[in-house]
Amino acid sequence: MSDLKKIKDELLLKLKSKLNLPEVNQMKSDLFGKNGLVSSQFKKIGTIAETERKKFASELNVIKDELQDLINLKIKEIENEEIREKLQKEKIDITLPERPFVRGKIHPVSQTIDEISSIFSEIGFSVEEGPDVESEYNNFTALNTPENHPARDMHDTFYLDEKKERLLRTHTSPVQIRTMLKDKPPFKIIAPGRTYRSDSDQTHAPMFHQVEGLHIDKDINMGHLKGCLNYFIKEFFELDKIKMRFRPSHFPFTEPSAEVDIGYEMKDGKIVIGEGDQWLEILGCGMVHPNVLRNVKVDPIKFQGYAFGMGIDRLAMLKYGINDLRAFFDCDYRWLNHFGFDPLDVPTNYRGLSR
């Protein structure tokens, strides 16, 4: 048995010195290899007297396990040490910049259009479109604004021919005409899009965006109009309380007509929408004029309803605190970056408009 003891003591002694992996592996094979010290002990079992044999074998097994454990432990230790050293060497300056990336953005007008569509989607409006170039008839005459009507002065129009028959639409209202001519009532649509007026100064751009709304059915009255806009304004500005005022006005294509103001106050030079005692005009609306319905072959005795139109750019300005309309179309990289939205920020009903 002393052989075994000796082997163990020697191993313990060797393991104390600094070793590398090949050295330990060598020791392992010296012990457990074909002709290793331990293996040769096992070979001796047959030569041992029967009485001693069982005891010897069992002691040998214990020693073998012990030695194996010692070596494995050592191997683990060395491996850990190696990884530790590797990690030590591989340390980098993590404050160096990441690989370059670029971020795209969605224009605030596009974002606002998506917000508006999302809000109206929930109460059953669908989106309609019309061309930017319109006929004089669709843009004015069909909308109860015949030639020589002074209301035409409110629209400085871009024309595409000398006869003034083709023009850039001055509002999204011709989409009402197109929609009603194309289908049969009821109608429940919004129509966002580009609109044009030959007017250019600090607060006017020759191109801007409007969204038109139209709801025609058998019994739609001004209460529905008020309810719809009240809902929209609260949803859009994401406020529970917001003052709204309907004020009589005039548009040739609606009767009665109204302009809608919302309450605001100035705080530190910024407009705060909600409950202030100032009024801000945000849209025009009214009950679709029977003449318009007649023009699109809808019977005004059977059907009635409302229409509204609002400036998308202006809504975006109010909501996002943008004070210069011209900047929307100026394409300044810094501005687009600052006011733009991440493309993954899609306004939807279930996740809401804002993050």
Add this chain to the structure above:
Amino acid sequence: MKITFDWLKDHLKTNLKEKNLLEQLTNVGLEVEGVQNLSPDKELFKVAKIIKTIKHPNADRLKVCDVDVGEKEFKKVVCGATNAVEGLITVYAPPGSIIPKTKTKLVVATIRGVTSYGMLCSESELNLSDESDGIIELSSGYKKIVGKSYFSKSKSNLIDLSITPNRPDCLGIRGIARDLAASGFGKLIDFKKKKIRSNNRHSLKVKIKKEKNQGCSIFGSCLITDVKNTESPQWLKDKLISIGQKPISAIVDITNYVMFDLNRPLHAYDADKIEKGIIVRNSKSGEKFTALDNKDYKLEDGMCVISDHKGVLGLGGIIGGTRSGTELDTKNILLESAYFKPGSIRTTAKKLNLDTDAKFRFERGIDPLSIEDGLNKAAILIKEICGGKISNIDVQKIEPHKTKIIEFDINLVEKVAGFKISTKEIFKILENLGFKFKKKKFFFELIVPSWRPDITQEIDIVEELVRISGYDKIRIIDPIKKRKKSTLNKSQKLFHFLQRSIASKGYLEAITWSFTDSNYNNYFRDTKKEVKIVNPISTELDVLRNSIFSNLIIYMNKNLDRGFKDLSIYEIGPTFNGSKPGEQNTVVCGLSSGKKSRLSWIEKERNVDVFDVKKDVVQTLIEAGYKSEEFFIDNKTPNYYHPGKSGRLFLKKDADLVAAYFGEIHPNITKKIDMKTESLVGFEIFLDNLKLPVKTLNDQKNKFNVSDYQKSERDFAFIINKDVNAQDLINAIASVDKNLISNIKVFDVYEGDNIPENQKSIAISVTIQSKEKTLNDNDLENINKLIIETVENKTGAKIRS
């Protein structure tokens, strides 16, 4: 329309305050645009007389004036107006006063070395008019009140109303008062109408010629003889000044006063300058006259003119002429009160580009029954102020006035407004607005007041009732959250998808004008038709864009000038190919400049190139659901792309519509417009040319089918003529066995050493995998051979050994 509460009170009995007034005006639809005190300290502005002027010692254009402001000593005022001459009576603002236009407080200032005590004012500086050319010139009558305040002591603020074009009646103070009274804000004062009682014969013959499209249907007039035109009395001056008008002379002031008070435009002629008589007729082409704005107008056929036997005196309802204008020495006047048709007025004024107060009123519609009231009121005032004898009133009429009658069912009110107004209330409102009514069996017959041209049908009556009752009575009916139809159609969904997909690839979305500079447009017009705007806002925005590139390049350049180098911008919007509605396409257009990974410590920087934009286009289309295996790409592109470094993409080989173009922008263009960037690449995706998915999302997913058998990758290198496309090789390989070849990847393209001239080497990795079994060496060897054979046969390539 400018009004004051004081003037309103001439017609309205009320105890309410100005604050209530402003609210109520807005409530009935007469929008208050602004309220201004002409000046918070307007009594500071004094009538002054220039006593002496000398040239400013240090400035050629300035004068130093001694000004009498009613104090012991004259004030020294530096003034630049050319009309600042000795003896002129004008308005003086002392230091400390606030100039109404600029809202700045005046201080004693040294102007080029000379101290100026106050300022002489122009009409525009006092918000009296837009006249800023020179200082105010007051008539000699003001001599007596030099040193007195120019403005009256009235504390009534100037209220600026925005009157909608349907309400001409509210272009007169009385009309506004009527609306207010109907809404319960006070009571409309009823005047006993004073009538001219005269035995003097109207001796001037007036005739309206019966012609086609005669613009005048009624012409009323009277003669007032032996008048002494003078300055207006203070009350009248104050009245006009209070609404921002400048008094001129009694006769002019009185006609203006009646116009503002009753919305009844009048015109006064010097009767002695009228040759024989008045003829109202259509003009003949080429006729000329000098109008009161001192401009000469050349007329076209068919404009309604007031003429005498010598020629045109004025344009009816728009502007008078200098030949027959009244002056201070006018003795005999003809006072006109007529009805001109809105359409005629508007056509003429538009053709001549004329805008006057009278035109503004007539084109909206003047009360045709106010002719005599206007004449009576003005003539009596003229007689009171200027003396003279009034003749009888002569009214020429070629069409009878038709009273409008509307059949009105009161149930319509609730049907439209959603709330009830009691019958009693309905009739009270209508009566106060001037309607008369008769009850019939099922409806009421309403007689519309003559001053309301806007009211023609039942719905107009509903509007009146709801408006006067108050829009706050409309109750809110909450919308129902129910959707019967999808919000977006397929093409709208695709629009949204592409919009956000491109942005997610690092592009900033821009929105630029739909119009552009024709010079830039021509660079990108290719074979498209130019669409000109007849009346562009500027020459730089004179055509509708044929491509979005024109605008993107202009703005890209601006951003490069701002010092940005590596930019990616895009726009999704319309391009135009004709001037008819619908001749437009929706295009996603992107542009990238400069480098990728500029100044990166870790990545190698390089110019953006055609394969960047190709990636953006292809990836976007794949993300949008199109199958890249079917894409067909060639190099035929419009002339604004680099002919060798650009491509066009079809969704399928045999498709006839181009899905997208991409490539480098033609170097000629970047040179011509002086783009300072290392590289400029762009793309256009044509939304209208993309096939819309017919299936639902559910149907779009095929059965999930993958192979778990071992796959092998084999590399091939082919030598091939330079002008053969890599795509041809890929297609050839793919054609070998669609079931076994699951992926083909070009991993190297090489030209140069060891490769014959005009040839290139293309290295391709092919993944081979069966869905049925693990392929053995033999199978693989066969397929290898087949690939090489097919490629060599189909493309003329040679395998590189």
